[in-house]
Amino acid sequence: MPTTYYLVLSFVLFLIGTAGVLLRRNALIxxxxxxxxxxxxxxxxxxxxxxxxxxxxxxxxxxxxxLAAAEAAVGLAILVALFRGRQTVNLDEATxxxx
Amino acid sequence: xxxxxxxxxxxxFAGAAILMLFGRKWKxxxxxxxxxxxxxxxCLVAFDAFFTALxxxxxxxxLHDVVGTWMAAGSLKIDLALRLDALxxxxxxxxxxxxFLIHIYSSGYMEHDPDYARFxxxxxxxxxxxxxxxxxxxxxxxxxxxxxxxxxxxLLIGFWYTSSAxxxxxxxxxxxxxxxxxxxxxxxxxxxQFTGSLNIPEITAAASGGGALMQTLFPGTIFxxxxxxxxxxxxxxxxxxxxxxxxxxxxxxxAMAGPTPVSALIHAAxxxxxxxxxxxxxxxxxxxxxxxxxxxxxxxxxxxxxxAIIGFAQNDFKKVLAYSTISQLGFMFAGVGTANFGAGVFHxxxxxxxxxxxFLCAGSVMHAxxxxxxxxxxxxxxxxxxxxxxVFLVCWLAICGVPFFSGFFSKDSIIxxxxxxxxxxxxxxxxxxxxxxxxxxxxLGTAFYMSRLYFLxxxxxxxxxxxxxxxxxxxxxxxxxxxxxxLAVGAALGGFIGLPGxxxxxxxxxxxxxRLAPVLGPEMELSxxxxxxxxxxxxxxxxxxxxxxxxxxxxxxxEPSRKFAAAAPRFVRLVQDKFRIDELYGLLIIRPIKRLAxxxxxxxxxxxxxxxxxxxSAALVDVLARVARAxxxxxxQRYMAVFTIGAAGIVYLATRPSVxxxxxxxxxxxxxxxxxxxxxxxxxxVQEYSFDFDDDGKPEVTGAAPAAHHAYPRAGTYTVRVQVxxxxxxxxxxxxxxxxxx
Numbered sequence: 056m057p058t059t060y061y062l063v064l065s066f067v068l069f070l071i072g073t074a075g076v077l078l079r080r081n082a083l084i085x086x087x088x089x090x091x092x093x094x095x096x097x098x099x100x101x102x103x104x105x106x107x108x109x110x111x112x113x114x115x116x117x118x119x120x121x122l123a124a125a126e127a128a129v130g131l132a133i134l135v136a137l138f139r140g141r142q143t144v145n146l147d148e149a150t151x152x153x154x
Numbered sequence: 155x156x157x158x159x160x161x162x163x164x165x166x167f168a169g170a171a172i173l174m175l176f177g178r179k180w181k182x183x184x185x186x187x188x189x190x191x192x193x194x195x196x197c198l199v200a201f202d203a204f205f206t207a208l209x210x211x212x213x214x215x216x217l218h219d220v221v222g223t224w225m226a227a228g229s230l231k232i233d234l235a236l237r238l239d240a241l242x243x244x245x246x247x248x249x250x251x252x253x254f255l256i257h258i259y260s261s262g263y264m265e266h267d268p269d270y271a272r273f274x275x276x277x278x279x280x281x282x283x284x285x286x287x288x289x290x291x292x293x294x295x296x297x298x299x300x301x302x303x304x305x306x307x308x309l310l311i312g313f314w315y316t317s318s319a320x321x322x323x324x325x326x327x328x329x330x331x332x333x334x335x336x337x338x339x340x341x342x343x344x345x346x347q348f349t350g351s352l353n354i355p356e357i358t359a360a361a362s363g364g365g366a367l368m369q370t371l372f373p374g375t376i377f378x379x380x381x382x383x384x385x386x387x388x389x390x391x392x393x394x395x396x397x398x399x400x401x402x403x404x405x406x407x408x409a410m411a412g413p414t415p416v417s418a419l420i421h422a423a424x425x426x427x428x429x430x431x432x433x434x435x436x437x438x439x440x441x442x443x444x445x446x447x448x449x450x451x452x453x454x455x456x457x458x459x460x461x462a463i464i465g466f467a468q469n470d471f472k473k474v475l476a477y478s479t480i481s482q483l484g485f486m487f488a489g490v491g492t493a494n495f496g497a498g499v500f501h502x503x504x505x506x507x508x509x510x511x512x513f514l515c516a517g518s519v520m521h522a523x524x525x526x527x528x529x530x531x532x533x534x535x536x537x538x539x540x541x542x543x544x545v546f547l548v549c550w551l552a553i554c555g556v557p558f559f560s561g562f563f564s565k566d567s568i569i570x571x572x573x574x575x576x577x578x579x580x581x582x583x584x585x586x587x588x589x590x591x592x593x594x595x596x597x598l599g600t601a602f603y604m605s606r607l608y609f610l611x612x613x614x615x616x617x618x619x620x621x622x623x624x625x626x627x628x629x630x631x632x633x634x635x636x637x638x639x640x641l642a643v644g645a646a647l648g649g650f651i652g653l654p655g656x657x658x659x660x661x662x663x664x665x666x667x668x669r670l671a672p673v674l675g676p677e678m679e680l681s682x683x684x685x686x687x688x689x690x691x692x693x694x695x696x697x698x699x700x701x702x703x704x705x706x707x708x709x710x711x712x713e714p715s716r717k718f719a720a721a722a723p724r725f726v727r728l729v730q731d732k733f734r735i736d737e738l739y740g741l742l743i744i745r746p747i748k749r750l751a752x753x754x755x756x757x758x759x760x761x762x763x764x765x766x767x768x769x770x771s772a773a774l775v776d777v778l779a780r781v782a783r784a785x786x787x788x789x790x791q792r793y794m795a796v797f798t799i800g801a802a803g804i805v806y807l808a809t810r811p812s813v814x815x816x817x818x819x820x821x822x823x824x825x826x827x828x829x830x831x832x833x834x835x836x837x838x839x840v841q842e843y844s845f846d847f848d849d850d851g852k853p854e855v856t857g858a859a860p861a862a863h864h865a866y867p868r869a870g871t872y873t874v875r876v877q878v879x880x881x882x883x884x885x886x887x888x889x890x891x892x893x894x895x896x
């Protein structure tokens with residue numbers, strides 16, 4: 056299969072993720088959107104790695120997965136803290152940066 | 155020859171610095187020891203330089219001391235250099251010696267003043283600055299001193315700063331001097347422009363050759379006089395400020411607001427003579443231009459007469475002496491203006507003694523009278539303050555020009571020199587005579603107003619003051635009387651250093667002229683009969699003035715003086731009001747400037763700065779902040795959206811291939827090579843190029859190569875059009891250029 060297909064899929068994944076981050080009001084869903092974006096990136100890495108016959112892309116993908124796990128842990132912890140403080144995970148109500 | 159000249163100004167400067175830093179807490183005796191010690195040390199160095207080192211070096215430009223390079227920029231190099239020749243040396247002796255006496259006197263006069271240390275610090279600072287002024291080897295160094303003495307004058311006039319009248323008088327002196335200083339600076343710039351040097355010996359050398367200084371500044375206009383004229387004139391404007399000549403004399407009478415020792419030292423003996431010294435120092439430039447000399451002489455003579463007339467009707471002891479100083483400075487300028495530089499400097503020397511003496515007597519009398527200087531309430535003080543009276547008597551006779559007192563010789567040499575001068579040439583020869591006649595009238599006036607002062611203060615048997623003041627009258631302490639006596643000796647005998655050579659057929663008896671000759675050129679020679687004639691005339695004038703004053707004021711206000719005041723009350727009031735020159739200046743200059751300042755304050759300060767700049771910038775920030783506040787909503791998702799759009803934009807900019815913007819066309823015969831380029835770099839190969847060599851819509855060459863070759867079938871002018879298409883982003887660019895093939 057041509058690399059283009061993988062890239063198109065990766066771009067679509069990334070766009071879906073971005074849309075989730077930008078449009079959903081639930082912080083948990085937004086976090087899931089970020090995961091999707093990261094995976095879109097991962098797919099592009101792997102596609103180019105296959106295209107160029109270079110394993111560095113795979114290595115990067117692993118790093119990104121590890122990073123995504125760490126990010127999920129931190130993000131969920133923030134979410135829990137947010138919920139404890141404000142009894143909500145709605146991003147529209149979490150506008151603390153304004154003040 | 156080098157000599158450690160820097161010690162002379164440095165000692166007083168050090169004294170001033172020490173007193174300013176530590177003097178406040180010290181006992182009065184310690185303060186006096188430092189101040190008087192500094193000036194005494196400086197005096198000793200000056201005497202050593204003048205009498206032991208200078209005679210051997212007089213013909214070689216005097217003693218020289220380069221402290222270091224002050225500034226160097228391109229061809230301009232100014233050394234912080236000092237030079238002591240007969241002229242500056244004489245001034246140094248006057249400054250340090252009279253300065254020392256006045257320090258001693260001040261210790262008595264200022265005894266009860268709480269700001270004792272500050273006073274002596276300023277006095278020392280003044281002496282240092284004045285010494286820099288006279289010793290400066292170049293005009294800029296001289297200018298440091300020139301400004302320094304102006305500053306000290308300001309500080310000391312306003313010494314008792316709690317009274318706003320004193321502070322105002324200080325400001326008046328400072329501002330008036332600023333006007334003159336502008337003239338000094340312009341004169342300095344002109345000399346530098348046309349001689350290429352600011353060094354006084356170099357300017358003198360350039361001036362003796364004439365040369366560049368004789369060319370005209372702006373040919374064919376009203377400025378068509380030689381550069382030397384303008385330089386001399388502008389320097390003289392500086393001198394009129396510092397030396398209180400018409401039209402800038404108005405500050406000096408007000409300057410009497412300062413302590414009396416200050417009036418004696420700064421506003422009589424030393425600082426105000428700086429202008430005369432400067433003209434004598436720059437005599438080579440002045441000698442080039444009789445026109446400027448005529449202006450100097452006329453201004454001097456007119457000031458001498460004008461100030462003397464104002465002196466007739468003043469009722470304040472120090473004011474009379476102030477106008478007398480202005481008048482005597484006029485004599486000095488008339489002397490240097492008629493090319494009798496030696497005579498002008500001679501009068502400067504004698505004047506320093508008798509006028510300092512007179513001022514210190516004024517201080518002593520005012521001390522006795524409980525601080526009042528009103529001569530209408532004095533009288534009969536002869537017996538009550540005998541020492542002061544004796545000194546005043548000597549100084550009075552000296553300034554009147556009574557034979558064998560110092561003023562007699564110096565004033566006579568100026569008047570005789572004015573009549574005998576040949577500097578103005580054939581056409582303007584009458585100027586010398588006219589100046590001489592005006593000076594004679596001024597000498598008569600001098601004798602009159604000084605005698606009026608003497609008679610009203612000392613003669614008679616009754617003191618016109620209240621009983622309370624009368625009980626208080628006493629002779630001043632020894633610290634004040636001692637310097638007075640020394641000054642009286644100088645005032646009595648000082649004239650003998652300048653005996654007119656023509657009188658005795660022994661030119662070398664004129665010690666002063668002998669000493670000054672290497673610097674200022676030989677003194678004018680007059681025949682014995684002329685000399686005697688002028689001396690007789692001087693004596694007649696002096697005795698006439700004294701006699702007239704005795705008639706009016708001998709032993710107090712007499713009948714003739716009352717009659718005269720009753721006969722011409724308006725004239726008397728006009729003279730008492732100093733011809734209302736201050737009011738005239740106020741009307742012509744000060745009021746318009748104040749109005750202008752008010753207008754500028756309103757337009758620039760209130761509107762432009764307050765409203766537009768200050769409040770305007772605040773309003774601008776406010777508007778920008780409102781916009782920025784709308785952007786910062788605190789909503790993370792909106793930030794994220796902006797971030798995404800930004801990232802996408804960056805990706806577009808980073809990946810967009812560069813579009814070519816010029817066509818490089820090379821023609822050889824009928825064939826052309828076209829290369830599409832981006833500036834000086836080749837265009838990228840990522841795009842599709844189509845080359846249409848004859849602009850007919852049908853491209854001849856297409857492909858990814860940015861360059862193409864084509865051969866035209868026949869000669870002519872064609873338009874080459876290149877279409878560039880970016881396949882990734884779908885953008886199109888079109889370039890065209892005309893080519894001519896033959």
